[in-house]
Amino acid sequence: MNIIKVERAGEPAANPSDSQLLTIDGLEVDYPIPGRRKPFRAVDRISLHVGIGETLGVVGESGSGKTSVGRAVLGLAPVSGGRVTFDGRDISHLSRRARRGLSKDIQVIFQDPYTSLNPLMAVGDILTEPLAAVGGMNASKARTRVADLLEMVGLPRGADRRFPRDFSGGQRQRIAIARALALDPRLIVCDEPVSALDLTTQERILALLIELQERTRVAYLFVSHDLDVVRVISHRTVVMSEGRIIEAGATDSLMQDPQHPSTQKLIMSNPVLDPDEQRERRRRRALLSSPATT
Ligand SMILES: Nc1ncnc2c1ncn2[C@@H]1O[C@H](COP(=O)(O)OP(=O)(O)OP(=O)(O)O)[C@@H](O)[C@H]1O
Ligand SMILES: [Mg+2]
Numbered sequence: 001m002n003i004i005k006v007e008r009a010g011e012p013a014a015n016p017s018d019s020q021l022l023t024i025d026g027l028e029v030d031y032p033i034p035g036r037r038k039p040f041r042a043v044d045r046i047s048l049h050v051g052i053g054e055t056l057g058v059v060g061e062s063g064s065g066k067t068s069v070g071r072a073v074l075g076l077a078p079v080s081g082g083r084v085t086f087d088g089r090d091i092s093h094l095s096r097r098a099r100r101g102l103s104k105d106i107q108v109i110f111q112d113p114y115t116s117l118n119p120l121m122a123v124g125d126i127l128t129e130p131l132a133a134v135g136g137m138n139a140s141k142a143r144t145r146v147a148d149l150l151e152m153v154g155l156p157r158g159a160d161r162r163f164p165r166d167f168s169g170g171q172r173q174r175i176a177i178a179r180a181l182a183l184d185p186r187l188i189v190c191d192e193p194v195s196a197l198d199l200t201t202q203e204r205i206l207a208l209l210i211e212l213q214e215r216t217r218v219a220y221l222f223v224s225h226d227l228d229v230v231r232v233i234s235h236r237t238v239v240m241s242e243g244r245i246i247e248a249g250a251t252d253s254l255m256q257d258p259q260h261p262s263t264q265k266l267i268m269s270n271p272v273l274d275p276d277e278q279r280e281r282r283r284r285r286a287l288l289s290s291p292a293t294t
Pocket of ligand 2: 066067068
């Protein structure tokens, strides 16, 4: 029994193999450790790709390097080795200026809707900030765009004059989604975007993300520790452990028939509401962790 009841209707907009948008080749992310010569390797030679209009789920236990992959794509974590290519262009080591230019195409939604929005800015200003950053939009066009964005994410028109504190967590995440969509990006890195929300709100936000993808063909690199969430939103999924990809495939087959013991454990450690299934999973998990089967 799935906890989240949202269904994705369609497949990605095009065949990913002939429409790759983001390609990661042998990516390494090293973080310096103060006082030590050798850095800590958080991401260790991983390769993946995301097609136009596709959602790639990145799952794995805490500390496996999921966020570091997303941050490397955004230029927020160091690319110590390998390459990140967006739409055929190497974006592994861009200048700040070039990175700013790329913000039109690549956007982000973070986990915490309470800290990711500037509390001092009215929602209308939060949404026009990205528009102003790339220039070329006058005040009246920007106002129309804000109204369109609010409608797209299901917020009332008057929301632009209010402040983040006036909204619930789910509504704030809608604002963050609207901000990410403002420039019509082609890729959004979503890092645990529904993890801070209650179940019903999770379902609504996931349904919104799916609907927006179907409308705009935006691709998502969707990082989450929650397999139920990834199950509903991702066309394909990669599983990370200790900085590496240990398994990858179409989400449905990966969830139904996981090959790697760590993936099996991850799937079984996801909470389920049905007590019978919970018992069965516990039994199978116990079998998995016994030395004979690992
Ligand atoms: N800025 C940093 N400096 C040093 N080490 C870091 C930094 N960011 C992350 N790490 C380390 O890199 C590893 C991977 O972290 P990352 O945040 O990518 O994992 P994650 O899979 O997103 O985990 P979670 O599910 O808890 O969010 C962890 O061991 C973490 O402590
Ligand atoms: Mg993380």
